Amino acid sequence: MNTRSLTLDPTPEPLGNVRDSAHGTARIAGMALLVALAGFGFLVPLLWQGDIARQDYNAILSPFSGAHPLGTDHLGRDMLARLAAAVRLSLGLALVSVASAAVPGVLLGLLAAWRGGLTDKCLGLLTEMFLALPGLLLVLLVVAIYPGSFLALYGAVALVLWIEYFRMTRALARTVLASQAVTASRLLGFGPLYIFQRHLWPQLAPVITTLAAFGAASAIMAIAALGFVSVGVRPPTAELGLMITELLPYFAEAPQALALPIAVIFLIVLSLLLIAGRQKP
Template sequence: MNLESAAVLTAPPARTGARTLGVGLLVALIAFAVLVPLLWQGDIARQDYLAILATPNGTYPLGTDHLGRDMLARLSVALRFSLGLAFISVCTAAIPGLLLGILAAWKGGWVDKLLGGVAELFLAVPGLLLVLLIVAVFPGSFVALYSAVALVLWVEYFRMTRALSRTVLASSAVSASQLLGFGPVYIVRRHLWPQLAPVLLTIAAFGAASTIMAIAALGFVSIGVRPPTAELGLMITELLPYYAEAPFVIALPICAIFLTVLALLLITGGRKP
C-alpha cells in the first residue's frame, strides 16, 4: 500500500467527502467549459441589439450581456480560459520549484544558499504586486499574465520541496540505498516523491485557486486581458453598471469564480500545506 492510499484510508469521512464533492464539482465545471462549445454553436462576439440584457430563454439559455452577447458561450470560454491558465501556471511553477528544491537539499552549501536567496528575493515583493507590475509593463499580453503568475507560484513549491527533501535525504533509508549503489533517479522515485506528492498536490490546488482569483482581480481592475476577450473578472466589470437591471447576468461570472475556487479548496480537504 502506498502513502496516498494509506492517507485516503485513514482520512476522516468528512474530509474524504469534501474532496469527493470538490472533485465532482471541478469535473462538472470542466465539462461545462469543454462541452458547451461543442454542443452549443454560440458566438461570443456576436451582438444582438434586440436582446440586450435578456433573461434566459430558448435562444439564449443563460441570457445576454449589455451588448446582447450570448452569456452561455462567453461563460464557457471564460471558464476555459481561467482553468487553462491556472493549470499551465501551476505546472510551470511546480516543475522548476520541485527540481530546484531537490537540488538545493541534495547539494547544500553555496547551491542551497544561492537558490534560497533567489527565493527570498521573490518573497520580498507581495505576489499580487509583482503580477501587477509585470502585467502593467506588458498590458493585455497573455504570455506576461501567465509568466507573472508562474513566477509568484514557484517559490512555495521550492521552499516546501527543499524542507521535506532535507529530512528524507538525511534518513537511514536513503543512506542504505546510496550504499547499495542506487542512483539519484531511484532515490527521488522511491524515497522523495512518495513524501512530496501529497504536499505538492495540496499546494497545486491552492495555487490554482489563487491563480483564478488573481486573474479575475486583474480583469476586474482592467489590467489583465482586454476586451472583447471573455474573462470572468472582466465580465464582472463590464456588467457591474447593469446590476440593478440584470442581477442574474452579473451573478453568472461571480458564481463561476466562487464554484471554481470552492471546488479547488474542497479538493485539499481543508488542509493547509
C-alpha cells in the same frame, strides 16, 4: 434494584478514520464539481452555437430564454457562450501557470536540498528576492509591461507560485535525505534516481498535489482580480473578472447577469479547495 444493560460497540470507529472518510468525500465532491465545470466549458461550444463577440442590441440584458439560456450582457452578447469561454480560459491559464511553477520549483528545491552549501544559499537568496516584492504587485508590473498578453499573464502568475513549491520541496527533501533509510540506500550503492523514486517522491507527491490545487485556486482568483481592475486580458475576450467589471454598472437592471460570473468563480475555487483538503502522505 433494577439495572439497565447498555450495548456498546466494543470496537468504535477511530476518529481519524472518520475524518479521513470526510476528507475523502470532500475530495470526491471537489473532483466531481471540477469535472462538471470543465465539461460545461468544453461541451457548450459543441452543443450551443453561440458567438462570444456577437452583439445583439435588440436583446440587451435579456433574461433567461430559449434564444439565450443564460440571458445576455450589456451588449446583447450570449452569456452561456461567454461563460463557457471564460471557464476554459481560467482553467487553462491556471493549469499552465501551476505546471510552469511546479516544475522549476520542485527541481530547484530538490537541487538545494541535495547539494546544500552554496547552492542552497544562492537559491534561498533568490526566493527571498521574490518574496521582498508582494506577489500581486509583481503580477501587476509584468502585466502592465505586456498588456493583453496571455504569455505575460500566466508567466507572471507562475513567478509568484513557484516559491511555495521550492520552499516546501527543499524543507521536506532535507528531512528525507537525512533519514536512515536514505543513508542505507546510499551505502548499498543505489543512485539518485532510485532514492528519488523510492524515498523522496512518495513523501513529496501529496504535498505537491495539495500545493497544485491551492495554486490553481490562487491563479484563478489572481486572473479574475486582474480582469476586474482592467489590467489583464482585453475585451472582447470572455474572462470572469472582466465580465464582472463590465456588468457591475448594470446590477440594478440585470442582477442575474452579474451573479453568473461570480458564481462560476466561487464554484471553481470551491472545487479546488475541496480537492486540496488534507492529503495523506
